[in-house]
Amino acid sequence: MPQFDPQKDEDRAYLAAALTAYALGLKTEAILSARRRSPAEARARQISMYLLRTALGMSLSRVARAFNRDRTTVAHGCHLIEDCRDDPDFDVWLEQLSVGLSSVVVLDGAALEV
16 A cells, blocks of 8 residues: 655545544545545535645645546535535634644645645
8 A cells, every 4th residue: 555645636635535524424435436425425525625725725626636526526616615604613613624634734845825
């Protein structure tokens, strides 16, 4: 099994999915699955993609490749999650996930693109 490398987009996607899965009580594999899943798992995948986009500053194309999705699918998911941030409780919860993800990713001295 290859070693985990937080500088690889796929490993960052796994980390975001694992964090989101843990927070929602889901399985990481379900979030990363290429198959259509339940609405809860789809929402968790959208949250994971949003976290990569916002907390780590990854481009839509990079997030799409990491999740094996189309760039427009990632953009749509990010817009849906952004709309959910109108709920103050969801906004605080998502911000906590964002801080958690960005705190565990090794940046190798590179600044975050915000």
